[in-house]
Amino acid sequence: xxxxxxxxxxxxxxxxxxxxxxxxxxxxxxxxxxxxxxxxxxxxxxxxxxxxxxxxxxxxxxxxxxxxxxxxxxxxxxxxxxxxxxxxxxxxxxxxxxxxxxxxxxxxxxxxxxxxxxxxxxxxxxxxxxxxxxxxxxxxxxxxxxxxxxxxxxxxxxxxxxxxxxxxxxxxxxxxxxxxxxxxxxxxxxxxxxxxxxxxxxxxxxxxxxxxxxxxxxxxxxxxxxxxxxxxxxxxxxxxxxxxxxxxxxxxxxxxxxxxxxxxxxxxx
Amino acid sequence: xxxxxxxxxxxxxxxxxxxxxxxxxxxxxxxxxxxxxxxxxxxxxxxxxxxxxxxxxxxxxxxxxxxxxxxxxxxxxxxxxxxxxxxxxxxxxxxxxxxxxxxxxxxxxxxxxxxxxxxxxxxxxxxxxxxxxxxxxxxxxxxxxxxxxxxxxxxxxxxxxxxxxxxxxxxxxxxxxxxxxxxxxxxxxxxxxxxxxxxxxxxxxxxxxxxxxxxxxxxxxxxxxxxxxxxxxxxxxxxxxxxxxxxxxxxxxxxxxxxxxxxxxxxxxxxxxxxxxxxxxxxxxxxxxxxxxxxxxxxxxxxxxxxxxxxxxxxxxxxxxxxxxxxxxxxxxxxxxxxxxxxxxxxxxxxxxxxxxxxx
Numbered sequence: 001x002x003x004x005x006x007x008x009x010x011x012x013x014x015x016x017x018x019x020x021x022x023x024x025x026x027x028x029x030x031x032x033x034x035x036x037x038x039x040x041x042x043x044x045x046x047x048x049x050x051x052x053x054x055x056x057x058x059x060x061x062x063x064x065x066x067x068x069x070x071x072x073x074x075x076x077x078x079x080x081x082x083x084x085x086x087x088x089x090x091x092x093x094x095x096x097x098x099x100x101x102x103x104x105x106x107x108x109x110x111x112x113x114x115x116x117x118x119x120x121x122x123x124x125x126x127x128x129x130x131x132x133x134x135x136x137x138x139x140x141x142x143x144x145x146x147x148x149x150x151x152x153x154x155x156x157x158x159x160x161x162x163x164x165x166x167x168x169x170x171x172x173x174x175x176x177x178x179x180x181x182x183x184x185x186x187x188x189x190x191x192x193x194x195x196x197x198x199x200x201x202x203x204x205x206x207x208x209x210x211x212x213x214x215x216x217x218x219x220x221x222x223x224x225x226x227x228x229x230x231x232x233x234x235x236x237x238x239x240x241x242x243x244x245x246x247x248x249x250x251x252x253x254x255x256x257x258x259x260x261x262x263x264x265x266x267x268x269x
Numbered sequence: 270x271x272x273x274x275x276x277x278x279x280x281x282x283x284x285x286x287x288x289x290x291x292x293x294x295x296x297x298x299x300x301x302x303x304x305x306x307x308x309x310x311x312x313x314x315x316x317x318x319x320x321x322x323x324x325x326x327x328x329x330x331x332x333x334x335x336x337x338x339x340x341x342x343x344x345x346x347x348x349x350x351x352x353x354x355x356x357x358x359x360x361x362x363x364x365x366x367x368x369x370x371x372x373x374x375x376x377x378x379x380x381x382x383x384x385x386x387x388x389x390x391x392x393x394x395x396x397x398x399x400x401x402x403x404x405x406x407x408x409x410x411x412x413x414x415x416x417x418x419x420x421x422x423x424x425x426x427x428x429x430x431x432x433x434x435x436x437x438x439x440x441x442x443x444x445x446x447x448x449x450x451x452x453x454x455x456x457x458x459x460x461x462x463x464x465x466x467x468x469x470x471x472x473x474x475x476x477x478x479x480x481x482x483x484x485x486x487x488x489x490x491x492x493x494x495x496x497x498x499x500x501x502x503x504x505x506x507x508x509x510x511x512x513x514x515x516x517x518x519x520x521x522x523x524x525x526x527x528x529x530x531x532x533x534x535x536x537x538x539x540x541x542x543x544x545x546x547x548x549x550x551x552x553x554x555x556x557x558x559x560x561x562x563x564x565x566x567x568x569x570x571x572x573x574x575x576x577x578x579x580x581x582x583x584x585x586x587x588x589x590x591x592x593x594x595x596x597x598x599x600x601x602x603x604x605x606x607x608x609x610x611x612x613x614x615x616x617x618x619x620x621x622x623x624x625x626x627x628x629x
Contacts, residue, residue: 003423010420014405014412021407021449094403097465100365100475101421102390262369264324265362 011115066131078158081116082166138225154215160246167257314505321372348520394471401458554606
C-alpha cells in the first residue's frame with residue numbers, strides 16, 4: 001500500500017509539472033470549464049423544468065446538467081486516463097522500461113488514475129461550484145459530503161473498469177473504438193444528461209450495472225434534493241458491491257492481459 | 270538495495286538441444302555445458318537453458334529463438350552480437366521479463382524469469398532499443414530520473430538525487446540535468462535512458478544497443494563509465510550491439526547469435542580466432558560494384574566477402590594465392606584499385622560468421 005501511495009503522489013507531482021508546462025493548453029482547460037458553466041446559465045431558460053420535476057423531484061435543470069457534465073469529466077478520467085497513459089508509453093517505447101520495474105501493475109494503473117483524477121478536479125471545481133450555486137435552497141454541508149463520498153466511490157468503481165481498459169491496450173494496442181462505444185453507452189445508460197427514469201426498462205437494467213448510475217443519483221439526491229432511484233441504503237450497498245466486484249475483476253484482468261500481451265511483446269502499437 | 274539472492278546455480282546445464290547449432294571448427298566453446306558458465310555454473314548472474322521463442326504473425330509461426338543456452342558470470346560484461354532479426358532483442362526481453370518464452374528456462378540472479386518475475390525485476394536494470402523517446406518530454410532530465418528512481422524503483426529521494434549528480438558528472442552530463450528532455454539531442458536522450466537503467470544500482474543490467482545514437486567520443490565515455498561502474502558495484506552487464514569496436518573494447522565475452530541460435534560464446538579474441546579466415550585482402554576503388562564483388566567472391570580460395578562503400582574485403586586462407594586472380598578480374602573490369610592485406614577484425618569475423626550461416 002505504501003508503494004501504491006508513492007506511485008500516486010509521484011504521479012501527481014509528474015502530472016502537475018507536465019500540465020503547467022503546456023501553458024496554453026492548461027489555460028484553455030480552465031476556460032472550457034468556466035465556459036460550460038456560463039453556457040448552462042444561458043441555456044437554463046430553455047429547459048422544460050416541469051417534466052424534470054415530475055421525473056426526479058427537482059426542477060433545477062441547470063444543476064442537473066452541470067453535475068452530469070462534471071461527472072462526465074471524472075468518468076473520462078477514471079475510464080481512459082490509464083489507457084491513454086499506456087498508449088503513450090507504447091508509442092514511445094517507455095512501456096518496456098515501466099514493465100521491467102518491480103511494482104504491482106494493478107496499483108500502478110489505479111495510482112495513475114487517482115493522480116489524473118486529482119488533476120481533473122481542478123477543472124471540475126469551477127463547474128461544480130456553478131452547480132452548487134444553483135442548488136442554494138437544497139444544499140447542506142452533510143449533503144455535500146455524502147454526495148462527494150458517493151461520487152468518490154462511484155469514480156473508484158469506474159477506475160476498476162479503467163484498469164481493465166488500460167490492460168486491454170497492452171493486448172490490443174488500439175482501443176479508441178471501444179472507448180467511443182462505452183463512453184456513449186455510459187452517458188446514456190446512467191442518466192448523465194437525461195433522467196434515468198426516462199429510459200426503457202431493459203436499458204435501465206443495464207444502467208443499474210454501472211457504478212455511475214448510483215453515484216450520480218446519490219450526488220443529485222443529496223445536493224439537489226432529487227428523488228432517488230431506489231432506497232438510498234440500497235444504492236450505497238450497490239455502490240460498494242460494484243466497487244468490490246469490479247476491483248476483483250480488474251486485478252484478474254490486468255494480470256491475465258499482461259501475461260497474454262507478453263506473448264508478442266509490449267512495445268509498439 | 271534489497272539483497273535476497275538464492276545461492277548460485279550449481280546444476281549441470283545440459284548442452285544445447287536439437288535446435289542448437291553445430292560447433293564450428295576452432296570454436297569448441299560454441300555449444301555444450303562448457304559454454305554455459307564462464308567459471309563452471311557457479312557464480313552465474315544469468316543462466317539460459319534451451320530457450321525457445323515462437324511468435325505467431327499473420328497465422329504464421331516464426332521461431333525467434335531455437336534452443337539458446339548461455340551463462341553469464343557475475344560482474345561480467347557480456348555482448349550479444351548478430352545480424353538484424355537474429356534474436357538478440359528477443360533474448361534480452363525474455364531475460365528482462367518483458368516477453369514470455371515458449372520453451373526452455375531462464376534465470377537472472379537465481380530467479381526464474383517466468384515464475385519469479387517480480388524478484389527478477391528488483392535486481393535488473395533495462396534500457397531498450399529505440400527508447401530515446403521513452404521519458405517525459407516536458408520534464409527536465411533531473412525530474413525524469415528522480416521520478417523513475419523514486420516512483421518506479423523505490424530509491425529514496427536523497428539517494429536518487431545524489432546518484433543523479435554522481436552519474437551525470439561521471440559522463441560529463443551535469444550541465445544538461447536541468448534541460449527539458451525534449452530539448453536534448455538523440456544521443457543525449459539515449460544517455461538519459463542508460464542513466465535511468467543504472468540509477469537504482471541493479472545487479473544485472475540489460476542494455477539493448479546502448480550506444481546506437483551516440484557519437485564515438487560519447488560512446489567511449491559511456492563505455493568507460495559503465496565498465497568502471499560495473500567493476501565498482503559488481504554489476505553484470507548484458508548488452509546487444511552491432512558496434513564491433515564496442516564489443517571488442519567493452520565486453521569480457523561475447524555471444525554470436527544468428528537465426529535464433531547461439532553460434533558462439535567466448536572472448537572477442539576467441540571469436541576472431543574461431544573464424545576459419547586467416548587473411549583479409551582489402552580492395553578499394555570507387556568503381557567497385559556488385560558485379561565485380563560477385564566475380565571476386567567466386568575466385569577459388571576466397572571463402573567470403575564483405576563490401577562497404579568503395580571497398581570490398583575478401584576473406585581467404587592465403588591471400589597470395591588469390592592475388593593474381595584478383596588482379597585479373599580487376600583488369601577485366603578496367604578497374605584501378607588500391608589493394609592491401611589487413612588483420613582480420615571482429616567486424617570481419619562477424620561478416621564471415623553471418624556469411625557462412627547464410628550459405629548454410
